Amino acid sequence: MKKVIAFLCNWCSYAGADLAGVSRFQYPPITRTIRVPCSGRVNPLYLFKALYEGADAVWVSGCHPGDCHYQTGNYYARRRFAIFNALMEYVGFEKGRVFFSWISASEGKKFAETVKHIKEEVEKLPPRQKFLREND
């Protein structure tokens, strides 16, 4: 079973996951969720670390632009993630292991669909080989 570390904003995507559950939308059990107060709370270091520790993918999901509980956290996050993507792609790390989304508390369906999408993308790839912690 693939493992995706999901950093979900408490105010939207985490509640979206809840709604997906309550509404009985099926989605594959690949996510390991870390609830964060805001997508802006996600230090890019967490993403490096999760991949390094062996996650098949990392996923950050926050409130839609304009809807952040703290007004602007997701705008800062958006910049950080753009740079994260650029750097990882530049060094040749495979695409399809880093995901970002905006999912509101009322988008249970989008939540379930996004998980499915991530699963499909990750399953296209061979097992992780690059940038994995080696046991010494």
Next chain:
Amino acid sequence: MIERIREEARKAFEEGKIEILIGFGRGTLRATPIFIEKKEDVDKLIWDDTCWINLATYLRRFRGKKTGIVAKGCDARSVVALIAEKQLKREDVYIIGVPCQGMKNEKGEEFLSCRYCEYPTPPVYDVLVGEKREGKKENYPDVSEFESMPPEKRWEFFSEEAKKCIRCYACREACPMCYCEECFVDSLDPRWLEPGLSLSSLQFWHLVRAYHQAGRCSDCGACERACPMDVKILYLTRKLNKEVRELFGFVTGLDPEALPPLGTYSTEDKEEFIL
């Protein structure tokens, strides 16, 4: 040039503008940083094409004192970046700007950052020594070339370079922007990165160090030159410099009032990558 630098330095001491001056003096292999506390010593200052250390790295040591700095384009941009990050006060720093002729290695070859340098003349200064020099407008051809390689080749290059690293952190010490009280590699709680020289741990170090420079690096090249193992690292920071300019229209170190690009945002930022 040397005479004019000394003269400006002397004047700054006499006029009480500075209590201490960071400049270059004669070293054994190359110009070396010197810290001058009285005007009698300004004759120790030199200038040549081995003055490649970024002197802005030493500025924070003298916080609270009126500090002078002999700054080429990239040093001055680092000073500006430090001011923008509230590490220094503009009024505490006196910049003796030197339009830079380009720096060279022991073999007399010009460094990469200098070859493509866009700001040989300090964009911000208190006094400028010599005529302004025009920068080049090449827009990171080396980065574009790297980008045009297939991903596997890029990963191979990244791995081969990272592999040479011994985690001495000389690159960090050389950089004016690596001023964290505790670097993430030294943190024990949380422990982001264990010690050791496994390839992936070296890659971790190189990725995060580069990431931390996004929008903050003046492309002085001092980090790469400080490396005892000849590890290539500038291609990473140069990529992010290019990226920050393309995505956010930002160039580091031009305006002390401008917020660093990752410390601000625009509602118009691109987001095609977001689901």
